[in-house]
């Protein structure tokens with residue numbers, strides 16, 4: 001399609017000169033026939049007119065074909081780049097997403113797919129117009145080369161001016177990316193199904209709108225400065241261009257009056273000149289758009305230059321099945337990107353095959369961070385994690401993920417069907433309805449599906465038509481089912497039961513214990529009724545392990561665990 005587009009444009013670029021030249025022949029012929037003494041037949045002039053008509057029709061048809069291909073190519077380009085961005089984003093690490101600089105890049109790259117679809121056709125049009133100009137200029141050149149020079153000298157400042165202002169606009173918009181992100185966020189806060197409840201209750205809309213207005217006014221003021229300057233200089237340069245054009249026109253007319261050239265040549269030259277000027281203007285305007293597009297394209301490529309830091313080894317070890325020795329943490333420490341604080345430090349423990357481990361500790365103690373390290377969402381800043389005697393980094397990442405079932409406290413509520421929400425735990429099995437139902441039974445989500453009008457095909461969430469909204473605990477049951485979708489050797493539940501009622505939580509964990517028999521499991525919970533079911537408990541404090549042992553041992557010890565346990569127990573007495 002691209003090649004056909006180029007070919008059509010190339011053919012079309014020769015037509016203006018041809019049409020003008022045939023026009024010149026027609027006028028010269030008419031002048032000849034007008035001569036009173038002439039007795040020549042009229043056929044030639046009609047032939048020429050027919051030829052011109054044919055050329056104009058051809059030019060029209062070529063234009064249609066080019067527009068059609070531009071629009072098809074533009075759509076393909078937009079789809080292709082969106083997919084490329086999503087694919088690349090999928091390869092990147094979790095901590096890269098948690099970085100504001102990265103987010104800005106992603107945001108700017110994303111904008112390219114929407115805003116730059118016409119770039120391709122603009123570049124091609126630019127080439128086409130340049131070739132047309134080349135043809136026209138060759139015609140002019142035959143007459144007087146100085147005219148071309150005059151035209152160039154008067155038009156050049158405009159090019160330079162435009163490219164200067166492009167850089168300015170780009171620099172400004174680049175510096176505004178964080179604020180633009182905030183603007184988008186405010187727009188979302190101000191009008192979205194997820195935020196409406198709180199915004200209404202706390203009456204925050206005036207506050208949000210005021211902030212939005214402050215930011216958008218600031219953008220307006222910054223942009224206005226450049227736009228006004230650009231308009232001023234643009235007008236001046238355009239005047240210069242027109243002066244050059246009319247200077248040349250005066251010259252041609254003078255020569256015609258003096259009888260040095262024919263009327264046909266006058267129309268040809270004046271026509272070439274007018275077209276050259278129109279073309280130059282078009283090229284100039286497009287030059288702004290193309291060079292703006294080109295500088296923005298840099299963001300696009302910058303995004304693709306970001307490479308993930310966590311990658312699979314060249315020769316990965318096969319994932320052990322079954323795991324024989326378990327996971328060993330050797331003095332593991334971890335700091336989040338841009339943070340000076342250790343979120344985890346000096347972690348030394350083993351997760352044995354078949355063991356149920358519970359992590360307890362106050363908010364921010366480092367429990368979630370520990371399981372993210374265990375599932376290799378992050379690599380340790382210091383120390384290492386071994387699986388069956390080999391560093392976790394030596395295993396294939398995909399296999400490791402497949403062998404780890406993890407449900408986070410901030411799991412996603414997919415605005416998809418009930419069964420898709422469960423299948424998210426192992427999307428390869430999305431059509432395996434038996435497996436989905438079995439997983440739902442384990443997590444108590446099955447009863448819920450029976451009550452929904454659409455059953456397993458019921459759309460969940462409020463975003464799409466006919467979606468059913470679930471309660472917090474109901475969503476959790478659906479999310480927990482995801483953990484049972486894969487035959488993972490390590491299951492991690494990071495507090496996904498906090499919204500379950502007491503009976504449901506008890507049942508969920510009973511089943512969890514049964515189902516994970518022989519497999520490794522890590523539970524994070526603030527409810528000691530749940531925690532005490534674990535074989536062993538790690539008590540985390542400020543990112544480090546303060547105590548470890550079974551519920552009974554830790555209670556008898558009378559340390560931190562006993563203190564937290566008694567605090568909670570006292571509330572129930």
Ligand SMILES: Nc1ncnc2c1ncn2[C@@H]1O[C@H](COP(=O)(O)OP(=O)(O)OP(=O)(O)O)[C@@H](O)[C@H]1O
Pocket residue numbers: 098336337339343361362363364365366367368369370
């Ligand atoms: N993505 C992140 N970027 C930077 N710092 C983080 C990030 N996530 C957590 N932290 C910091 O790391 C520390 C440990 O957080 P973590 O989420 O592991 O705690 P937690 O024990 O799971 O807490 P909670 O009981 O509240 O879930 C906290 O002080 C937190 O501020």
